Amino acid sequence: MIGSLALTSLRRRPLRTFLTALGIAVAVGSTVIFLSLGEGMRRAFAQELRGLGPDLQVSFGPFDGTVFTAVPELPIRYVGTLEAEAERFGITSVTPILLYVRGSLATSTAFVFYGVPADMDPRSLYADFELIAGRSLDPTVPDALEAVIGEQAARRAGMTVGDALRLNPRASFEIVGVASATGGLLDNAILVPLPALQDAIGTTDRVSFLALDLRVPEQASRTAAQIAAAYPELGVQTRGDISSIFERGMQITDVVRLGISGIALIVGAIAVANTMLMSVFERTREFGVVRAVGARPRFLFGLVLIEALLLSLVGAAAGIVLGQVGAHVVNVLAFEVVGVEVAAVTPRLVAFAVAVAAAMGLLAGLLPAARAARIPIAVAVARE
Amino acid sequence: MLRLVLRAKGLGKVYRTPSGEVTALTGFDHTFEPGCVTAVVGPSGSGKSTLLNLLAGFDTPTSGEVWIGNDAVHALPERERSRLRLRRFGFVFQSFNLVAVLSAEQNVALPMGLAGIPSALRRRRATALLERFGLQHRADHLPHRLSGGERQRVALARALANDPDVVFADEPTGSLDSAAGSKVMDALAAVAAEGRIVVLVTHDPTLAGRAQERLRLHDGRLVEVGAPAVLDTRTSIAPHDVGAA
Known part of the structure; x- marks a missing residue:
């Protein structure tokens, strides 16, 4: 009931749904592209290590x-x-x-x-x-x-x-x-x-x-x-050592890329929160009516939260597709320049993007949902 | 079917505003009987809407009590008041207040869905209610595709969705022309004739004249209780005779 109502509400307001989902898609897409760079470099290095012959490498220091x-x-x-x-x-x-x-x-x-x-x-x-x-x-x-x-x-x-x-x-x-x-x-x-x-x-x-x-x-x-x-005085490394040195370097760049992605995600979250707040404001009377006919406050809380979650997941799906296209473009350019595909959209990256989008939707929906649940019926139904 | 009475005892409401306290209703006593349309009349600011909000559990009184059967509406926690509104009360508003993104049938089915009635059953009951008000051909239409009279009859069908004991109607004909308004009043009379309590808040003296009982409010006080009128002949019409406005 609550799910179909949320879905109906989003479907019947297509322009708002589309624009908000687009904002989330851009945020998630840019996150996917940024993070895919790390995934691609990891993959390229792993491939390289597989082909690396020597059992040990000895350096000075x-x-x-x-x-x-x-x-x-x-x-x-x-x-x-x-x-x-x-x-x-x-x-x-x-x-x-x-x-x-x-x-x-x-x-x-x-x-x-x-x-x-x-x-x-x-x-x-x-x-x-x-x-x-x-x-x-x-x-x-x-x-x-x-x-x-x-x-x-x-x-x-x-x-x-x-x-x-x-x-x-x-x-x-x-x-x-x-x-x-x-x-x-x-x-x-x-x-x-x-x-x-x-x-x-x-x-x-x-x-x-x-x-x-x-x-x-x-x-x-x-x-x-x-x-x-x-x-x-010598430094002696196995292939695993070399891999861990690389991994440490990658983790540092992960933090940097995650930080940049975080900005995009915050912008996306604000878009969802703004849309849901506007929606709650515009639908005050509708929510008052739903409460008047017997819905409990937590029903409206859940309704708004589910709408925010659905918006985020739709945006995330589009964002992942966008990210894949972006990563492909990056790879074409990188291959031309350095001969290595530096971006990869891996399953764990997709799972991360979906989880982040869902968390973003839920967090962004909390305040509007709480507001919807507190709408006084008498005031809402009398509103023109 | 045994219906319950709705009683108000010493009901009062005082609003606290920045400029001081405003008494919207004071010392209201009345028992609303099943099978009766009770019109609440009075000028703007006389306390009609406040009374309706308190009776329906939309708001809590500052003083006094509201009882439906053995349930003390005034003392129930919000969760129980929601249950009461869902199971025992139905509402019709002046501006229809249908959910804009839901079709006529979905609007009627909404309270049933909230009550946990299975989808197939609520669909069947919503269809039957729309048929009762001559709207079966409009079932899939969104509210903005319906005329004012049709919207109000959808709202009435929704009010009856969970077979309530009381139907509250707040200026139900205020947005309608006289012909459509008359049809809605016929429908309300038919609803009362089924043994329900109908509380009708109105400015319209013609509409109030067709009620079996009339309460007049002035400055938040009940100043006149009109004797039950002779039943309007139109209230005896069968529900299925209530056609399109």
Whole structure:
């Protein structure tokens, strides 16, 4: 009875219902888009971690953003040190990696260079590595000025096999192959021989990190602790550690995005509260009549609350669709620029949006509902 | 069917306003009998609406008592007064006061829904009540598509939805032309003839003249109780004879 009355009331006032639901849809939609960015980045990183080969990564000091700085910090002598300890720690390979970011104001000419030993199998670093054009780095010429470029980076820069890729005035690499790594970081990276990259940036005795493969990968956490105890100056991370570092970063951005979304949601809640208050004011006589014919105050309280809830849920449904469209647009743009889909509307995000909209509707409806329940019958029915 | 009487004893209402106390009604005593249309007349500000509000439980008296059968309306908590209005009272207002977003049938069914009557049964009873007032062909129409007379007859049908003992009618013909008003008065007389109490608040002397009993209020006091009049012949018409206005 109360539900059908609420539904009838909303249906018979289509313009007001539409406009209020639209306000909620915009609020929920913008929230979904904001939060989908975090979901998309989590998904992209999880995909990347799945393809990540090494069981351990060793850095100089804690593993954080500094591994991507222009000046690498890990002395290369640790390659020999750890190889000498291979038996003790169950290490099967130690691969030095030098990261170098060539920045640019134009995203199409900004690249991440990975200096790796030319004889290294890229699959040990990225399990999904697949050559789709040209060839791999030539292991017989370890310091050749040649590069294997990720598919997205190649597409973005408009380059293909045979083109020259200039790093700086001292080095220009010839592209010999194009690789695909199914949307992971390697899609946007450029593999070059380690000595060539060291020469190019003038760092011959340091690298960014070491990738270690273990005989028993399941014991990665224990081995990491053992290496860290033996060499306290090193930072040793498992894939899980890297994931948690990323997750901590994401949680910080979650708070920021939630804060921005909160503003949109508050605006939506005010729209619902305003509409319901106006509605209660305009329907004073109607509510007085319903009370006169026998409805208890709590019936009107429930009626107004249900109307607010229905409005919010209709708005939320439209908002989720709006958010999905928005996230798709963001993904199209982001893929063009950075080669990664950064937005994802996940089931938990949809559930969150619905729950928030419902809570918003109920909260916004409380004051109007209380007001409707307190309407004096004698005054209401006499009102013109 | 045994109907109850409605009694008011020493009923009074004083409103407190910023400029002082205003006595709207004082010392009102009367027993309203079943099967009788009682017209309450008097000039504006004489206390007619206040009396109706107190009798119907819309407002609480400052003094005195209101009884319907063994229920002390004046002393009941709001929850019980709501139940009383739902089960024993019916209302007809001057400005119809139909719920604008509900069809004629839904308006009539509203009190039944509040009383918890199952959907199929309330639909059947609403249809029967609309038929009684010659409105079966208007069942699906919203109030704004109905004429004034039709709206008032829908309101009357709604007032009878839960088979009440008392029907309160506050200026029920005030917004109608004389022909439509006459039809509504016929209907009210027919309702009283079924053994219900009909309390009719009106300015219209013609309408008051057709009631069996007349109470005149002045400055919040009952100043005259008119002897029961000879039954208007039109009140004896069968309910189904009350046609469209």
